[in-house]
Amino acid sequence: MASNIETTKKGYEYFQRGDIPGLLRELIDDSCTWIIPGPKDKLPWAGTFNGKQEIANFFAQVGENLEFTEFGPRELIEQGETVVALGTLTGRVKRTGKTMRNEWAHVFRYRDGKVVLFQEYIDTAADVLALS
Numbered sequence: 001m002a003s004n005i006e007t008t009k010k011g012y013e014y015f016q017r018g019d020i021p022g023l024l025r026e027l028i029d030d031s032c033t034w035i036i037p038g039p040k041d042k043l044p045w046a047g048t049f050n051g052k053q054e055i056a057n058f059f060a061q062v063g064e065n066l067e068f069t070e071f072g073p074r075e076l077i078e079q080g081e082t083v084v085a086l087g088t089l090t091g092r093v094k095r096t097g098k099t100m101r102n103e104w105a106h107v108f109r110y111r112d113g114k115v116v117l118f119q120e121y122i123d124t125a126a127d128v129l130a131l132s
Contacts, residue, residue, distance in 0.1 A: 033050050088101070100126060105120070
């Protein structure tokens with residue numbers, strides 16, 4: 001079985017090439033909880049998503065609203081079943097045309113090689129500004 005860091009890297013690779021079905025099928029546990037901060041009325045992709053279908057809906061919202069030119073981790077830290085990824089994103093909000101750049105932290109919890117919990121930490125005020 002791959003290490004949790006290898007699995008995390010693979011997840012970002014799936015996302016970067018737009019293979020969300022592969023990411024969900026190969027890396028996400030059926031009972032996964034996916035937490036994205038922010039006001040839902042301002043950030044359509046914010047919220048807590050449970051299970052693969054809701055997580056697929058999260059990725060659909062991201063795809064409908066954002067176009068990334070850069071998105072990936074610069075550092076991965078592993079402790080037991082937890083991986084923390086620190087990274088950067090640069091992109092454009094499709095509706096406003098505004099550019100957004102942000103630093104983020106992602107926390108992944110694994111069980112049997114699959115993600116059972118994902119939580120993002122990001123400057124949501126910067127995201128809201130780009131959508132305004």
